[in-house]
Amino acid sequence: MNRRQLLSTTLAACALLATSTGAARAHGRRNKVVLIGIDGVLYSRIEQARAPNLLRLSAEGLLSRSSVAPHISISGPSWATVLTGVWDRKHGITGNIFDAVPFARYPTLFTRLQRARPGLKTQCIATWEMIAVMAGSGDPRADVVVTTAPVPDDPDESKTDAATAAGVVTAITRFGPDFCFTHLDQVDHAGHFAGGARSGNYLAAIERVDELVGRIVAAVDARAAAEPAESWTILVTTDHGHTPKGGHGGLSTDETATFVIARGPDFPAGVTTDRFSLADLTPTVLDLLGAPPDPASDGRSMLAALSERPLAGR
Numbered sequence: 630m631n632r633r634q635l636l637s638t639t640l641a642a643c644a645l646l647a648t649s650t651g652a653a654r655a656h657g658r659r660n661k662v663v664l665i666g667i668d669g670v671l672y673s674r675i676e677q678a679r680a681p682n683l684l685r686l687s688a689e690g691l692l693s694r695s696s697v698a699p700h701i702s703i704s705g706p707s708w709a710t711v712l713t714g715v716w717d718r719k720h721g722i723t724g725n726i727f728d729a730v731p732f733a734r735y736p737t738l739f740t741r742l743q744r745a746r747p748g749l750k751t752q753c754i755a756t757w758e759m760i761a762v763m764a765g766s767g768d769p770r771a772d773v774v775v776t777t778a779p780v781p782d783d784p785d786e787s788k789t790d791a792a793t794a795a796g797v798v799t800a801i802t803r804f805g806p807d808f809c810f811t812h813l814d815q816v817d818h819a820g821h822f823a824g825g826a827r828s829g830n831y832l833a834a835i836e837r838v839d840e841l842v843g844r845i846v847a848a849v850d851a852r853a854a855a856e857p858a859e860s861w862t863i864l865v866t867t868d869h870g871h872t873p874k875g876g877h878g879g880l881s882t883d884e885t886a887t888f889v890i891a892r893g894p895d896f897p898a899g900v901t902t903d904r905f906s907l908a909d910l911t912p913t914v915l916d917l918l919g920a921p922p923d924p925a926s927d928g929r930s931m932l933a934a935l936s937e938r939p940l941a942g943r
């Protein structure tokens with residue numbers, strides 16, 4: 630059997646296992662998910678930076694690059710989509726000032742997980758304070774909702790993001806939450822205030838964030854090695870891009886470009902597609918953690934979609 634045959638056989642076997650119940654649970658293991666949100670990062674610049682940890686996650690998992698248009702390319706609307714599975718036309722958030730009201734109609738992933746499986750442990754650890762409005766909404770809400778206190782003398786947000794990542798590493802290592810969402814902000818900050826997406830500062834911010842992603846991945850991998858009954862999936866996404874000179878909110882390709890990385894036993898390795906978007910993350914996490922799908926969702930579980938129509942590996 631040559632490598633291609635072996636790969637296709639392995640993929641076929643994986644496709645059999647990767648039903649919407651998830652490969653890990655088919656083996657009696659307990660799924661855990663970490664969703665890493667990096668604000669305002671363009672995948673094309675991750676490639677230019679040769680960011681080792683993010684590129685490794687893509688190589689070990691599935692990468693989907695797609696546009697959020699015509700959805701508004703602003704943080705509030707997009708993180709709300711990540712955490713509810715519906716686009717701005719439904720949740721109604723159009724900017725960065727909002728309250729918990731939209732999440733009564735479209736509950737967050739945290740609320741949905743806790744309602745379906747009250748025993749699940751969920752955490753949200755974020756640099757941007759408005760993420761806590763989302764994770765803290767609803768009843769029940771996330772078990773742990775942390776906004777990292779801004780570190781003094783931190784003009785590029787690198788210290789504050791490092792503190793956020795340290796909190797995530799501690800949470801994974803010590804508590805192993807079933808679902809952990811984190812938000813890192815410094816790349817968006819560089820886009821707005823340090824020269825735009827074309828600048829060296831933007832690349833430098835990507836390199837710093839990549840290092841933090843590496844710490845989180847190392848914590849997950851160490852935990853997975855120490856706890857063989859746990860099966861960990863890492864998801865990575867962004868909310869919008871940036872123009873070459875900096876800024877977003879419009880419908881240009883650079884502003885609406887987003888991506889999803891999914892690395893775990895349910896996802897084929899080394900596959901690039903455009904099939905999945907921000908709206909698919911909530912349905913995917915619900916599926917991985919054994920909670921029912923939301924009929925009102927604009928997205929769907931990537932596991933279910935892959936079991937119907939598998940993607941071939943590179």
Ligand SMILES: [Zn+2]
Nearest residue numbers: 668669704868
């Ligand atoms: Zn943003």
